[in-house]
Every structure is written in C-alpha cells, then in structure tokens.
Amino acid sequence: MAATTESVRADAAEAPLLNKKNLILGSLVYVVFYAWVRWYEGIYGWSAGLDSFAPEFETYWMNFLYIEFVLEVSTAGILWGYIWKTRDRKVMSITPREELRRHFTHWTWLVMYAFAIYYGASYFTEQDGTWHQTIVRDTDFTPSHIIEFYLSYPIYIITGGACFLYAKTRLPTYQQGLHLQYMVAVVGPFMILPNVGLNEWGHTFWFMEELFVAPLHYGFVFFGWAALGVLGVVNTEVAAIAKLLKKDLA
Amino acid sequence: MSASQSAVRSRAEAVKVSRTFDWLILFTLFFVVLGGYHIHYMLTGGDWDFWTDWKDRRLWVTVAPIVSITFPAAVQACLWWRYRLPFGAVVCILGLLLGEWINRYMNFWGWTYFPVNFCFPSNLMPGAIVLDVVLMLTNSMTITAVIGGMAYGLLFYPGNWPIMAPLHVPVEYNGMMMTLADLQGYHYVRTGTPEYIRMVEKGTLRTFGKDVAPVSAFFSAFVSILIYFLWHFFGKWFAGTGFVQSS
Numbered sequence: 001m002a003a004t005t006e007s008v009r010a011d012a013a014e015a016p017l018l019n020k021k022n023l024i025l026g027s028l029v030y031v032v033f034y035a036w037v038r039w040y041e042g043i044y045g046w047s048a049g050l051d052s053f054a055p056e057f058e059t060y061w062m063n064f065l066y067i068e069f070v071l072e073v074s075t076a077g078i079l080w081g082y083i084w085k086t087r088d089r090k091v092m093s094i095t096p097r098e099e100l101r102r103h104f105t106h107w108t109w110l111v112m113y114a115f116a117i118y119y120g121a122s123y124f125t126e127q128d129g130t131w132h133q134t135i136v137r138d139t140d141f142t143p144s145h146i147i148e149f150y151l152s153y154p155i156y157i158i159t160g161g162a163c164f165l166y167a168k169t170r171l172p173t174y175q176q177g178l179h180l181q182y183m184v185a186v187v188g189p190f191m192i193l194p195n196v197g198l199n200e201w202g203h204t205f206w207f208m209e210e211l212f213v214a215p216l217h218y219g220f221v222f223f224g225w226a227a228l229g230v231l232g233v234v235n236t237e238v239a240a241i242a243k244l245l246k247k248d249l250a
Numbered sequence: 251m252s253a254s255q256s257a258v259r260s261r262a263e264a265v266k267v268s269r270t271f272d273w274l275i276l277f278t279l280f281f282v283v284l285g286g287y288h289i290h291y292m293l294t295g296g297d298w299d300f301w302t303d304w305k306d307r308r309l310w311v312t313v314a315p316i317v318s319i320t321f322p323a324a325v326q327a328c329l330w331w332r333y334r335l336p337f338g339a340v341v342c343i344l345g346l347l348l349g350e351w352i353n354r355y356m357n358f359w360g361w362t363y364f365p366v367n368f369c370f371p372s373n374l375m376p377g378a379i380v381l382d383v384v385l386m387l388t389n390s391m392t393i394t395a396v397i398g399g400m401a402y403g404l405l406f407y408p409g410n411w412p413i414m415a416p417l418h419v420p421v422e423y424n425g426m427m428m429t430l431a432d433l434q435g436y437h438y439v440r441t442g443t444p445e446y447i448r449m450v451e452k453g454t455l456r457t458f459g460k461d462v463a464p465v466s467a468f469f470s471a472f473v474s475i476l477i478y479f480l481w482h483f484f485g486k487w488f489a490g491t492g493f494v495q496s497s
Contacts, residue, residue: 018270042361096257100267107274114281121285122349126292127357129300130369133443134362177493184488185282192289210442212296213313221293227286228321228488231328234275236491241271244257245264 017097018104026108030115034123037147040064049143050135065146072154079162087169094172100244102170103237109163110233116156117189121224124148132210140200149196157193160186173240181232188226195219284345287321291346297449299350299372300358302417303435305410306450311466314372315403316473318346322381323478324485326394332489336386339378347371368434376409377402391482399478403471407463 048056088094094102124147131144141150164186167174174182202216258264291299294317298310326338350371358369384398385391417431428436435448453462 017267038356045361100257104270104274107271107278110278111274114278114285117285118281118349122288123353123356125289126296126350126353127361129292129296130353130358130362130364133300133440136441177495180492180494181488181490183494189286209444209447211447212293212300213298217293221290224286224289224293225484227282228324228485230279230282231325231485231489232491234279235328235332235489237271237275239491241268245268 015101017101019108022105023108023111026112027115030112030119034119034152037151041143041147045131045143052139052141061143061146062141065141065150068146068151068154072151072158076154076158076161079158080165083162083165083169091170091175092172096244099172100241103241103244106163106167106171107237109159109166113156113159113163116152116159117227120148120152120156121189121192121227124152125220129210129212133212137203137208137210140204149193153189153193153196157190160189171240173236179233179236181229182236183229184226185229185233188223188229191223191226192220195223280341280345283321283325283342284349287342287346288349290320291318297443300369301435301440302368302370302414302431303429304448304450305372305414305417305431307407307463308451308453308466309449310372311407311463312470314374315377315406315467315470316477318343318374319377319381319399319402319474319477320481320484321346322378323395323481324488326381326385327391327482327485328489330385331486336382338385339381340375343374343378346374364438368438370413372406373410373413374406376405380405395475395478395482399475400471402478403474404467406470407467 044060048054048060051057052061124144128144128148132142135142164182167179167182198219199216207214207216258267295313298304298306298313304310322339322342325342329335329338329341354366354369354371358364359366380401381394381398384401385394388394388397414431417434418429420427421430421433423433423436435445451462
C-alpha cells in the first residue's frame with residue numbers, strides 16, 4: 001500500500017463533520033500541560049532557579065531544557081513527517097462533504113494554534129517581564145527563558161507548521177500555490193525564535209537590566225505583527241466554506 | 251470535486267455548520283490576535299502599563315494610545331470592510347485586557363508577588379468603543395482615523411483617571427514629596443529594573459505643571475491619527491488572500 005492516501009474511504013461520509021473529541025482533547029492537552037508547567041515554574045523558579053552556578057539549577061532547569069530540545073525536535077519531525085507522508089495525492093477529486101469535513105479538521109488545528117500562540121506570545125512572554133524585572137539574570141537560560149523561548153515558542157511553531165501542512169496537503173482551497181498570509185501567520189511568529197539570538201546577544205553584551213520597551217526587543221514586536229496574517233486565513237476559509245455551503249442552498 | 255454534490259444534506263445542517271464555524275473562527279481570531287497584540291503592546295509600551303509608578307502624566311499618556319491603536323485599526327480594516335462587523339477595536343482591546351489581567355494576577359502577583367493594585371493594566375476600552383462607533387456611524391476610514399483616532403488619544407487619560415487618581419495623591423515620606431504610586435515603587439523593589447531607568451515626568455518645561463497631561467494627550471491623539479491610517483493599510487494587506495506560485 002502506498003504511504004500516501006489516494007482516495008477517500010467509502011465510509012468517510014459517515015464520520016462526523018467535526019470531531020468534537022479531538023477538539024476537546026487537543027484543547028485539554030495544551031491547558032493541562034501548561035498548567036503543569038506553571039506549577040513547575042512556581043515551585044522550582046524560586047527554590048532552584050536563582051543561581052545558574054548552583055547544582056540544583058542544573059538538576060531542575062538545565063535538564064528540563066535538554067529534555068525540551070529532544071522532545072521538540074522529535075515531535076516536529078514525527079508530526080510534520082506524518083502529515084506530509086499521509087498527504088492526499090488526489091486532493092482535487094474529493095467530495096464536497098469530505099472537503100467540508102477537512103475544513104473542520106483544519107479549524108481544529110487552528111484552534112490549537114490559537115491556544116499555542118496565546119500561551120507563547122501573551123502568557124509566558126509577559127511573565128518573562130515580571131521575572132526579569134525582579135530577578136537579576138546570571139545566564140541566558142533563566143527559568144523564565146527555558147519555558148518561554150525554548151518551550152512555548154517551539155510549541156506554537158510546531159502547531160502552526162502542522163496547520164499549514166494540513167491545509168496544503170488536504171484542502172483543495174490551498175492548491176493554487178502557497179497562501180501568502182498563511183505563510184506570514186506561521187513563519188512570522190516562527191522568526192521570533194531566531195530573534196532570541198539577537199536578544200540574548202544584546203543582553204550578554206551590554207544590557208543587563210530588564211527594560212521591556214528597550215529597542216533590543218523590537219524584533220519580537222515586528223515578528224509579532226505577523227500574527228495578523230490570520231485575518232487572511234479567515235477570509236480565505238470563509239470564502240471556501242461559504243462556497244461549499246451555498247451549493248446546497250442554490 | 252463534483253459540483254452536483256452537496257457538502258450538507260439540509261438547510262438546517264448548513265445553518266448548524268455555519269454557526270459552528272463562526273465559533274471556531276471567532277475563538278481562533280480572538281486568541282491569535284490577542285497573542286500578536288499583547289507581545290506588540292508589552293514591548294512597546296509595557297513598562298508604563300505594568301507599574302503604577304510608571305503611569306505618569308507625560309510619557310504613559312503619550313505612549314500607550316499611540317502603540318495600542320495599531321491592532322484595532324488593522325482588525326477593523328478586516329472585520330468592518332469585509333463583514334460589516336462593528337467591533338474590531340473592542341474585540342482587540344478585550345483580548346489584550348484578558349491577556350494582561352490573567353498575567354498580572356497569575357504571574358505578577360502569583361509568581362513574583364507584586365500586589366495587583368501596583369501592576370494592574372491600563373484601561374483602553376473607552377477609546378476602542380468610540381473608534382468602533384465612529385466607524386459604524388460614518389462608514390469612513392478617513393473620519394474614523396481623524397475623529398476616532400483623536401478621541402482614542404484624548405480619552406485615554408480621562409478613562410484611566412478614576413483608577414489612577416488615588417495613587418497620584420501627594421505624600422511626604424522621610425522628608426521627601428512623592429506620590430503614593432512612587433511610594434509603591436520604592437517599597438516593592440524590582441531588582442532587575444533599577445530606579446535610574448524609570449522614565450516618568452521627563453521634560454524641561456515643568457512649570458507647565460497641571461497642563462502636562464492634556465498637552466501629552468493632545469500630542470498622543472495627533473500621532474494616533476497617523477498611526478491609524480498606517481495600520482489600516484497594514485490590516486488590509488494582512489487580510490489579503492493571495493497565493494504565491496510554487497514555481
């Protein structure tokens with residue numbers, strides 16, 4: 001059997017249009033996981049995260065960082081690889097109902113992206129402000145950064161990549177080429193991660209205090225604007241879904 | 251794809267599907283915009299928004315409206331001009347305030363133990379309501395930019411005054427005159443942000459005294475108009491549906 005899907009299964013029409021279990025389960029994964037992360041920060045930030053030369057820092061924070069790296073690279077490889085490997089080779093010949101079902105699945109992914117972006121860009125980024133305005137840093141890998149930069153950002157990058165790949169490999173709407181605003185919405189926030197290099201370089205070179213509005217941080221701002229690309233995705237999706245639904249009403 | 255086949259089996263199902271998509275889209279739009287808007291706002295005006303002792307009569311009043319009118323203008327450019335939804339600005343501010351309040355409570359208080367009455371966010375809602383109402387009533391981007399943008403800047407300080415006034419009451423402490431907000435800052439030490447980088451009450455014409463806030467608000471209103479125009483066009487571009495050919 002070929003690795004890629006060549007046709008829609010005969011019983012596909014019987015499956016629910018929106019798989020609510022996946023939607024709820026996926027949402028719970030993000031919420032519960034980040035609740036646990038916040039608990040971990042609360043306990044080990046103060047007790048083991050103030051002095052990067054202390055042995056307990058290595059135990060509770062650097063090991064956390066190493067585990068993150070391994071899990072993130074593996075998750076991205078497996079998830080993106082799976083979505084690409086199981087792509088639909090005959091995506092233009094699916095039935096309208098199957099297309100509608102895939103739009104629902106696509107939106108389930110986008111809801112996960114919304115969770116991931118919220119935690120990364122809002123929750124853990126502003127949290128970083130209060131931590132570094134309170135605690136004087138003695139390393140680039142502070143407890144706050146280990147969670148914000150190296151956990152929450154990769155998670156939204158992995159989720160955003162999965163959204164884009166799903167749309168590109170399974171929805172006829174996205175077969176005309178590469179959707180520009182969709183790429184902006186996914187690649188822009190992704191670029192925040194490389195921009196961490198500038199941030200850390202600046203902080204180690206000359207800027208020890210934590211002034212949040214410092215120009216050193218403007219790279220994050222610029223790439224944060226890219227999240228507005230979701231407006232283009234919404235417009236494309238609304239047009240595609242309206243077209244599918246109007247067929248019935250005509 | 252066969253044009254003769256229907257995606258839905260009845261009109262009722264079409265309505266149900268449409269409503270379900272509405273919720274999925276609104277949820278996603280709300281939180282993705284919240285994320286982008288919050289990271290933008292916290293890194294361009296955040297310090298003035300975080301702490302009461304940064305909420306002064308000059309720089310807070312000037313900076314906050316200018317940097318916060320951006321996303322509302324962009325989202326209005328999509329939601330009003332494409333869908334006639336008159337809540338683009340309010341939905342942005344609701345998102346921003348939700349993100350900020352969760353953070354101030356869970357992290358500023360919950361992790362680093364600053365009391366919430368020292369680190370509550372600014373109120374941006376009055377300006378957002380006016381911005382949406384002006385756009386809805388006039389259906390004009392130019393009038394919204396000029397009248398709405400100006401109102402957005404001018405309303406910021408009065409909109410926050412009832413909250414901030416008690417903290418701007420003067421006190422004498424160890425022989426020095428300061429505000430209650432200053433006193434909060436001295437007591438709740440932020441080691442990573444020493445006093446010398448606090449940007450408040452700067453300027454040479456301090457004899458203007460009480461006129462500082464209105465002058466700052468007026469200047470902020472002027473720049474907000476310009477920023478609205480700029481970000482309206484950003485919003486139009488971000489709302490595009492173009493494709494880049496792979497070849």
